[in-house]
Amino acid sequence: MLLRCFRLKKIHAKCLFLVLVLAFLALFYLKSTQSGNGNADRAAKGKLLGGGGVALYEKKLREYESAIVPNLGDNGEAAFLDGADALKGEKALKTFALNTVLSDRMPLDRKLRDPRNKKCRKFKYNPKLRASVIVIFYNELMSVILRTVWSVILQTPPHLLEEIILVDDASTEDNLKGLLDYYVATRLKDYNIKLVRLKNRLGLIRARLQGARVARGDVLIFLDAHCEATESWVEPLLARIEEDRTAVLVPIIDVIEANNLAYSTNAVSKWAASPGQATSPGSTSKTKKDKHRLTPIKSPTMAGGLFAIDRKFFWDIGSYDEQMDGWGGENLEMSFRIWQCGGRLETVPCSRVGHIFRDFHPYSFPNNKDTHGINTARLAHVWMDEYKRFFFMHQPGLENNPIVGDLTHRKQLRQKLRCKSFKWYLDNVYPEKFVPDENVQAYGQARTEFDMCLDDLQLAEDKVGPLGLYQCHPYLAMSQFFSLSHKGELRKENFCAEVFNEKDVQLTECHGRKREQYWVLYRNGTVFSPSTNKCLSSEGVTNGKGVKVHACKDSVYQRWRFDHVNAT
Ligand code: LR7
Numbered sequence: 001m002l003l004r005c006f007r008l009k010k011i012h013a014k015c016l017f018l019v020l021v022l023a024f025l026a027l028f029y030l031k032s033t034q035s036g037n038g039n040a041d042r043a044a045k046g047k048l049l050g051g052g053g054v055a056l057y058e059k060k061l062r063e064y065e066s067a068i069v070p071n072l073g074d075n076g077e078a079a080f081l082d083g084a085d086a087l088k089g090e091k092a093l094k095t096f097a098l099n100t101v102l103s104d105r106m107p108l109d110r111k112l113r114d115p116r117n118k119k120c121r122k123f124k125y126n127p128k129l130r131a132s133v134i135v136i137f138y139n140e141l142m143s144v145i146l147r148t149v150w151s152v153i154l155q156t157p158p159h160l161l162e163e164i165i166l167v168d169d170a171s172t173e174d175n176l177k178g179l180l181d182y183y184v185a186t187r188l189k190d191y192n193i194k195l196v197r198l199k200n201r202l203g204l205i206r207a208r209l210q211g212a213r214v215a216r217g218d219v220l221i222f223l224d225a226h227c228e229a230t231e232s233w234v235e236p237l238l239a240r241i242e243e244d245r246t247a248v249l250v251p252i253i254d255v256i257e258a259n260n261l262a263y264s265t266n267a268v269s270k271w272a273a274s275p276g277q278a279t280s281p282g283s284t285s286k287t288k289k290d291k292h293r294l295t296p297i298k299s300p301t302m303a304g305g306l307f308a309i310d311r312k313f314f315w316d317i318g319s320y321d322e323q324m325d326g327w328g329g330e331n332l333e334m335s336f337r338i339w340q341c342g343g344r345l346e347t348v349p350c351s352r353v354g355h356i357f358r359d360f361h362p363y364s365f366p367n368n369k370d371t372h373g374i375n376t377a378r379l380a381h382v383w384m385d386e387y388k389r390f391f392f393m394h395q396p397g398l399e400n401n402p403i404v405g406d407l408t409h410r411k412q413l414r415q416k417l418r419c420k421s422f423k424w425y426l427d428n429v430y431p432e433k434f435v436p437d438e439n440v441q442a443y444g445q446a447r448t449e450f451d452m453c454l455d456d457l458q459l460a461e462d463k464v465g466p467l468g469l470y471q472c473h474p475y476l477a478m479s480q481f482f483s484l485s486h487k488g489e490l491r492k493e494n495f496c497a498e499v500f501n502e503k504d505v506q507l508t509e510c511h512g513r514k515r516e517q518y519w520v521l522y523r524n525g526t527v528f529s530p531s532t533n534k535c536l537s538s539e540g541v542t543n544g545k546g547v548k549v550h551a552c553k554d555s556v557y558q559r560w561r562f563d564h565v566n567a568t
């Protein structure tokens with residue numbers, strides 16, 4: 001009959017009807033398989049019903065629900081299990097970087113105490129915009145995802161919440177398939193939850209893009225799948241965007257501890273990530289005064305996982321680089337792009353969301369590709385102009401490597417949006433950022449006559465450690481890149497060499513007040529410390545140990561040759 005219809009030249013009424021019916025069926029089928037929204041989830045439940053899975057899922061969920069310990073972890077307090085469970089929990093922590101056993105026992109809708117500064121309660125916001133909250137996940141623990149969802153439902157006034165979009169980046173965990181569908185279709189049936197299933201693993205950047213494509217709210221709010229929103233988290237975000245649609249906002253990000261799920265208010269409020277390093281804690285433009293501010297604070301970069309952006313502005317300003325794979329780098333790409341192309345990035349102190357910080361990635365990456373490196377190389381080429389040299393100094397193997405992929409579209413975007421230069425960004429958005437070869441007397445490797453170089457000895461970023469001596473690398477490695485600033489600081493990034501106990505030299509946070517962090521470089525290569533009246537010396541220092549200051553004398557051990565010395 002259908003074939004005949006196509007063969008007929010004239011459209012037959014019966015045929016038209018048939019075609020219509022078919023179209024309808026197709027549409028219905030599509031909707032129920034894509035499980036796009038609340039209705040579709042009910043359709044999904046229908047599918048489950050047909051398969052006889054419902055009874056099974058219901059049984060499983062009931063079992064799961066009956067194992068939950070009421071009030072465990074209430075107020076965000078640290079929670080502990082007894083006996084065998086405690087041991088299992090410790091084991092889980094080693095495998096998943098998270099106490100999964102504990103999470104499964106903790107109520108999904110646990111009540112947190114209000115972590116905000118008390119004065120935040122005085123602010124009255126009355127936004128009209130509505131949020132689409134997008135949560136992406138790959139093999140996350142179901143109870144952790146659901147606690148994220150419940151915290152959003154419970155902490156967001158219904159009239160401000162358009163929908164919650166869960167994007168499954170092709171997880172392989174069984175629980176995250178039928179059982180999650182069933183949970184959404186039953187326990188969450190009163191809420192507008194969309195579950196988007198990606199057929200193949202696309203990585204977190206493209207997963208977020210897929211979520212953004214189905215979103216209908218005025219504002220997109222992205223969250224990692226292991227977060228907990230707190231009291232009035234959404235109002236200040238929406239209100240600020242209503243005021244300025246080009247403002248992209250980050251809440252204060254509190255730590256939820258992976259071992260006991262304690263909600264700790266020692267916030268890692270902002271991460272000043274710099275290319276070439278993993279995102280890492282540090283302060284950015286926060287001055288002492290800012291510390292007590294409760295209104296939005298300008299922020300040069302963001303951590304990447306939790307932010308709010310006007311939906312239309314998200315697309316206008318170039319959404320994401322779709323050719324970024326896996327994990328990493330997208331946060332800096334977006335930070336630079338927002339500032340350089342006319343938007344602004346802000347931290348909103350009266351909006352707070354907890355995030356579980358894990359010690360390692362509990363998941364693997366396809367083909368073991370260094371997506372963080374590749375993505376960062378992409379953003380360096382597109383956004384950092386000549387400053388990209390610092391990134392490629394750190395990762396020389398990526399500089400002219402085809403693995404980085406084609407950049408035409410992103411470069412076109414930069415032109416189309418008439419974005420400003422990276423120099424403009426540094427001068428205007430991040431003036432306190434130290435640039436290793438600008439405003440300095442000397443920079444590069446600082447070597448002795450025995451081919452030993454000053455080295456940070458891989459000092460962790462938030463630590464204090466010795467200023468080391470190490471064999472000079474044949475190329476300029478970041479660990480040996482030092483500068484002697486105009487101010488007389490011997491520094492690497494935000495670490496300055498400081499004389500300690502009048503003999504040792506350690507790398508510690510720069511304070512800018514000279515004293516033990518003040519050095520004078522003489523023509524002959526002597527590095528003199530006026531506060532101790534001593535000179536930087538490699539005498540008796542073995543490979544991998546810390547340099548010292550000694551009484552100044554004419555000695556090969558007290559001469560340092562920087563790669564570049566500027567004329568004074
Ligand atoms: O292939 C993947 N597909 C995914 O969907 C890999 C991950 N994911 C999901 C994952 O399930 C999670 O929900 O993506 C989300 C982020 O992955 P995480 O939680 O493993 O990342 P992270 O918290 O260690 O890393 C930070 O940097 C990333 C760089 O790409 C992302 O921007 C993360 O969102 C970001 N997290 C935060 O900003 C949280 C707050 C940190 C602070 C302060």
Ligand code: MN
Binds near residue numbers: 224225305355356
């Ligand atoms: Mn995360």
